[in-house]
Amino acid sequence: AKSCGRNNFQYYISAMSARALDVLYMENALHTALDNDEYYLEYQPKLDLKTRRIVGVEALLRWDSPQLGCVMPSNFISALEESGDICQVGSWVLETAIAQAKVWMDAGRPMVVSVNVSARQFKQPDWVDEVMALLDTAGLPPGLLQIEVTESLLMDGADRNEAMIRALTQQGVRVALDDFGTGFSSLSYLRRFPITELKIDRSFVVDIRKNTTAYKVIKTIIDLGQALDIRVIAEGVETPEQYGLLAEMGCDEIQGYLLSRPLSVPAFEAFLDNFGGG
Ligand code: C2E
Ligand code: CA
Ligand code: CA
Ligand code: CA
Numbered sequence: 665a666k667s668c669g670r671n672n673f674q675y676y677i678s679a680m681s682a683r684a685l686d687v688l689y690m691e692n693a694l695h696t697a698l699d700n701d702e703y704y705l706e707y708q709p710k711l712d713l714k715t716r717r718i719v720g721v722e723a724l725l726r727w728d729s730p731q732l733g734c735v736m737p738s739n740f741i742s743a744l745e746e747s748g749d750i751c752q753v754g755s756w757v758l759e760t761a762i763a764q765a766k767v768w769m770d771a772g773r774p775m776v777v778s779v780n781v782s783a784r785q786f787k788q789p790d791w792v793d794e795v796m797a798l799l800d801t802a803g804l805p806p807g808l809l810q811i812e813v814t815e816s817l818l819m820d821g822a823d824r825n826e827a828m829i830r831a832l833t834q835q836g837v838r839v840a841l842d843d844f845g846t847g848f849s850s851l852s853y854l855r856r857f858p859i860t861e862l863k864i865d866r867s868f869v870v871d872i873r874k875n876t877t878a879y880k881v882i883k884t885i886i887d888l889g890q891a892l893d894i895r896v897i898a899e900g901v902e903t904p905e906q907y908g909l910l911a912e913m914g915c916d917e918i919q920g921y922l923l924s925r926p927l928s929v930p931a932f933e934a935f936l937d938n939f940g941g942g
Pocket of ligand 3: 842
């Protein structure tokens, strides 16, 4: 069975740095990985702090390489972006996540499934049409799919990107602004793009303690989200203290190791059962 356990090669790779690996070998291996069925997704739950229900999951890509073991995305996404294979792999991620969302919906446990998107993928002509076609084929209501984009992705070619985000949200697809607060002009992005969710970057959550700057920044983001009617989720929540402060400030959702690490489908379903049916 596929799993990303602690004893895997990912530690070796990060220790020796990705640069030391043969780049050509990597790109070739990443290319054949799709045909060889070596990619899979893990799902990390998102908890609604008001209803205390699991309302969604973020789909996170993993590569189970026969040579390297389980490889984490920080070690291969940039290589996929450089070769352009991210487009094909990204389509596979979308299709797989959408199919999984349909399975959960049919099982009476609807989950908003979030998918990360790379700039290269987003720049493809007709990408919005592809997303809508995948939803249509699977029979998934667009509201159960969320696309996670970053400010840097939106920055380049803002007019076209604005039209794409608008087309997605008008058809009911949700759009989250990921790693919020780490960019240069976050506020202008909120005004321009009709996004439906803000993800407060983990770097703020790590430092949150009452009356710290991080605390005040997060409080301001939460208040802003409420004023603009945009849901706010905090990522990277690891401690009960962080959870308590976020709940007190009125944050809508949390995601992080405190609740759960990213899980395989069966592990996530077991998690849901223990949680009380989702
Ligand atoms: P991200 O979108 O910011 O995803 C959140 C990352 O934080 C994930 O790392 C997740 O496992 C990790 N994380 C979640 N909770 C905690 C926590 O409490 N503490 C800590 N320290 N970490 C936590 P992961 O899975 O290694 O993914 C890294 C990045 O790779 C993602 O960052 C995303 O930018 C990218 N990525 C993952 N899957 C895909 C994909 O399918 N397509 C694209 N284009 N990028 C992807
Ligand atoms: Ca993300
Ligand atoms: Ca993020
Ligand atoms: Ca982040």
